[in-house]
Amino acid sequence: xxxxxxxxxxxxxxxxxxxxxxxxxxxxxxxxxxxxxxxxxxxxxxxxxxxxxxxxxxxxxxxxxxxxxxxxxxxxxxxxxxxxxxxxxxxxxxxxxxxxxxxxxxxxxxxxxxxxxxxxxxxxxxxxxxxxxxxxxxxxxxxxxxxxxxxxxxxxxxxxxxxxxxxxxxxxxxxxxxxxxxxxxxxxxxxxxxxxxxxxxxxxxxxxxxxxxxxxxxxxxxxxxxxxxxxxxxxxxxxxxxxxxxxxxxxxxxxxxxxxxxxxxxxxxxxxxxxxxxxxxxxxxxxxxxxxxxxxxxxx
Ligand SMILES: Nc1ncnc2c1ncn2[C@@H]1O[C@H](COP(=O)(O)OP(=O)(O)OP(=O)(O)O)[C@@H](O)[C@H]1O
Numbered sequence: 568x569x570x571x572x573x574x575x576x577x578x579x580x581x582x583x584x585x586x587x588x589x590x591x592x593x594x595x596x597x598x599x600x601x602x603x604x605x606x607x608x609x610x611x612x613x614x615x616x617x618x619x620x621x622x623x624x625x626x627x628x629x630x631x632x633x634x635x636x637x638x639x640x641x642x643x644x645x646x647x648x649x650x651x652x653x654x655x656x657x658x659x660x661x662x663x664x665x666x667x668x669x670x671x672x673x674x675x676x677x678x679x680x681x682x683x684x685x686x687x688x689x690x691x692x693x694x695x696x697x698x699x700x701x702x703x704x705x706x707x708x709x710x711x712x713x714x715x716x717x718x719x720x721x722x723x724x725x726x727x728x729x730x731x732x733x734x735x736x737x738x739x740x741x742x743x744x745x746x747x748x749x750x751x752x753x754x755x756x757x758x759x760x761x762x763x764x765x766x767x768x769x770x771x772x773x774x775x776x777x778x779x780x781x782x783x784x785x786x787x788x789x790x791x792x793x794x795x796x797x798x799x800x801x802x803x804x805x806x807x808x809x810x811x812x813x814x815x816x817x818x819x820x821x822x823x824x825x826x827x828x829x830x831x832x833x834x835x836x837x838x839x840x841x842x843x844x845x846x847x848x849x850x851x852x853x854x855x856x857x858x859x860x861x862x863x864x865x866x867x
Contacts, residue, residue, distance in 0.1 A: 572599040574636070575720045575751050576621045581630030583616050583775075590616040592775035593630070598720065598753055603746045605766030606755040607786075613775040614755040615653050618724045621753070622650050635720075646675060649718030653725050655709040659698030663689060663708060666697060667715055674716025686741045687711040688734070703730050710738060714745060721745065723754040727761060739764050763787065792847050793825035797832075799839035806831055821847065 576598045583591040591613045598604060598621075608614050619625040620632050623639030637644045657666060664680060671677040684690045687707050692700065700708065710726045723742070727735045742765060746752055756762050762769055762783070769786040771779040779786055792809065798816045807824035822828045825844050832839065 572601055574598070574633070575600055576635070576639070576753075577631075577633045578617065578620065578627075579631045579633075581617075581620060581627045581632060583613075583620060583625065584628045589775050591620070591627075594772075594775065594777055595630075596770060596777060596780065598751060600719070600751055601746075601749060602768055603742070603752045603766050604754070605762030605769045605783075606753060606772060607757070607759060607762050607769055608755075608772035609757060612772045614772055615724055616775075617772070618650075618722050618753070618755060619652070622648060622722055624652075646716070647719040649713035649716060649721040651710045651713045651721075651723045651726055653728075655705075655712075657697045657705060657709065659696065661697055662693070663695055663697060663700070664693040666708065667712065670712045671715040676717040678715050678717055683711055683714060686714075686744065688737050703734050706730055707734060707738065710741075714741075718750070720751045721753075723752065725755055725757075727756075735761075759787070788823070792821055792823055794845045794847050795820040795822055795825055795828055796841070796843040796845065797839045798841045799837060801837060803831065803835040803837055817841070 574597050577596065579595050581591055581594050582589065594613070594617065606614050606617065616625065620627055621634060621639060623632075623634060623641070623645060626640065632639055634644045635647060639645065639648075661669065663684065667680050667683060671680070681690065681693070684693050687710065689704070689707060689711060692704060697705065697708065706726075706729050710723060713721050713723060721742075726742075727738055730738060742752055742754070752765075754762075754765065767783060769779070769781060769783050770777055771786060779789060796817055796819050799818055802811075802818065805820065805822070806827050807822045808820060808828070809823060810819075810821040812819045820828065829842070829844070
């Protein structure tokens, strides 16, 4: 992706509060034409808030959001935007094909309905009333609707929630096809594996802040962080050590390579006991790596 590609959407120093809760905290990012970006983060990280701000459904408390160079709250800017929110209510008495036609009618350019339905494996259900669809079928339709107006940018908030493995793969293929045809995508997920299947660029968000914005490979490397806990008076120099904290006699070590750390520890001949190796949450790993603001390592 060249840096000169057109900016489709951006957030600059955006903060969004809901009463006492700071959902987004001084966040900045740019989405450029042709990117397929995964927005990864745990529950409550601020993913939906960011997506909703980019789509003009919410206003920032401070900072600036742009969509196609203007204010996302201006309907003219949303003409080339497709979106699937985290939760959608679809009219239960409309038939699938009617629903697609209804949504497409709001846009200057429209996808060919039957092609769209085939792409999302909904062709056989075109005459079915939405009230008669399964949860997974409704979700697929909600995602398909994001593509009904031939968008240039699509925002998908947890698109595969509630889908079985086969439906998930079909949806990934549809997103890849759209991207292959030059479309730009931002999709959110809790799962690195989902992001891995699709995205080239990964933005990790936690507690309202961007913790990492990097290539998939770089983020995957960071996700391997482990916590090693042991009792020892002195420690030798250890490889891959990201953080070290003492809690009484116990030492808590965050490391990118727990195996090598333990090998070096054993070879050093230092006396230690009570060795434990624990996974860290992705959020803790990124906080430790990127901001130095990690919470104290919890006692084991
Ligand atoms: N309308 C609202 N009113 C009050 N608090 C809100 C509102 N919307 C979001 N929040 C709070 O803002 C924070 C970020 O929420 P957001 O939905 O953006 O996170 P998320 O990363 O999408 O989470 P999830 O993965 O659970 O969907 C959370 O603490 C949430 O409770």
